[in-house]
Amino acid sequence: MLAESAPLRFRDPQIEMAHGAGGKASRKLVEGLFAPLLFGPARGPLGDAAQVNVDGTAVAITTDSFVVSPLRFPGGSIGELAVNGTVNDLAVSGARAEALVVTFVLEAGLSTAVLEAEVRAMAKAARVAGVRIAAGDTKVVEHGKADKMYVTTTGIGRFLPGVVLDPRSVHPGDKILLSGPIGDHGITILLARGELDLEADLRSDTRSVFPLVESLIAAAGPGIRWMRDPTRGGAATSLNELARDCALGMVLFEDRIPVRDPVRGACELLGLDPLHIANEGQFLAVVSPGHADAALSALRLAPGGHEARIIGEVREEPSGTVLVTTRYGGGRIVDMLVGDPLPRIC
């Protein structure tokens, strides 16, 4: 049942960059225009992947487009992101990626060597993640009508047994788990653009998080209530969405949030909050208090999970809000990202 005639809540006269930045404006576009027209009114909270039923079998399905500039950066490239990003969206929905389809939008004039390198990167990432690339499509647009190449990957996955994820199942007292340091990807990209004349020994964290998710579910499946990979908009945006969906407060302990020194340094210098910076190889999970210890040790023992931390907990108040507290008793609300993170002057 589509609400084709109902007035839309999305009133912005034109699309701005902020509508694609993953923060508040993106959410307004999705909830105010796409969801009511495409999904109809009866629809629960929006997750990273949807569930569709095929002949009685639940299948996870998701899609993501990649428009990153520059195409290659320390630690990864657009091809690798395109595979891992979609694999991760499925993983944090509790599903193992089974197959991907890929669409390329190429700008006329793109060198074959560049394209080949990205296709190889995709093949390698797919091999590492254990997912098949089943089909693809290519479009070429005039020179200047796209920025070198865009990739869209759509994935289907099989739900892992033993876990039911729903933001509405989150309770006060639940623990908030983070798989590792935040901000590596976003800051790497910002620096790789070369516009800031800053250098740091930093690499994108792009990877498939599925092995970590699998270990987590094996150890604490019934206790896991919600997962999300905090890409654009960062951990703050993901947790704000959760806070809104479950009408509870997310209280984070600032000194327990893992952030590498180069990321902290760059954020201090540029006036950015690491909680707003994009990640491509981390995820957040909300786990019941009874399963939190098991969940944390399972994550820490899994390869690439040794920096996992419990960074906070769910509380009744402040409802619908993310609150970061410091050890000296101060606190600040961290809202969703508004627009792209922009460096401050002083």
Add this chain to the structure above:
Amino acid sequence: MKFVDEFREPELISKTAEEIRRLAGRERHYRMMEVCGGHTHAIYRFGLKDILPENIELIHGPGCPVCVLPMGRIDDALAIAQRPDIIFAAFGDMMRVPGTQGSPLEHKARGLDVRIVYSPSDALKLARLNPGKHVMFFAIGFETTAPSTALTMMRAKTEGIRNFSVFCNHVNIIPAIRAILDSPDMRLDAFIGPGHVSTVIGCRPYEWIAQNEHKPIVVSGFEPLDMLQSIVMLLRQLREGKARVENQYKRVVPWEGNRAALKAMAEVFQVRPYFEWRGLGFISQSALRVNERYADWDAEQLFEVPGIRVTDPKAAQCGEVLKGVLKPHQCKLFGRECTPEHPVGALMVSSEGSCAAYHNYEHRKTAMVSLASIA
């Protein structure tokens, strides 16, 4: 991280907060203005209000350069940027500040060549890389950023780079403080002095505040411990009935300022007879313009400037908020027509603007109830 962690040390912070409570007592109310937007930002970011006693009221001052810029200046610059082959370069802070026809970022989405730079020299680099285009740098800031604009223009002149110009909006901090003190509805006890501005101008220019206005002022750093220590220093002066200029931020601010930076400013700029400040109106001798020697790099002399004047929406009370007369949430538009996503006034845009900071803070009351019980 060095120079950061030692100023966020929880035990020292708690001890200093305890000292503040002891000094502040309960008998009287203290109104202190933090002049600088960087301090406003720090107060919210570190949640300092939560650890200060209730009788210390921090009033947010006019020291957010983005916030005090009248909308007409943005319109003027964007009008110049409509000319063919212009690259409009500005700091990230400026990108979301609304002009009448939208912010620089919105103009970028419509096809205008708008670039974010981190320093004026990055804008000059753009000019070198794009010889067929003209790069106009939208310069903004107090004395903090003015020297780097000046040095960049000096370099452009030395290297003979002609496809680069500056649209200058640099302003001076002292006339703004004077305007605040002259405002009849303003009652302040003391000032937390701007840190980064003072690295350039030093501490002497504040002496009249102590001597003539009998208000203590402490030039302060931006870490939580810096700001708390500055409040301790102010309270000590107030309790002793003294009014002096003190420098808490000695690790960065020399008493005499930075001569080389002041010299560069004097080489390139001259004081404007008057300049309009958002909320404060026209203030004489409060801003800088490019002087004749650098006319070839001055966008206002190279291009026709429309001289657009835009009155703020009647209902918006940016001026009162800027002067600290109203708290942000007391403005009629706050949180309704004016939000960080759809800002009416610049105070809601810049992370240094008190409205943007307050917008987050607003629903904090309930949040704080449970804070005490957190491990």
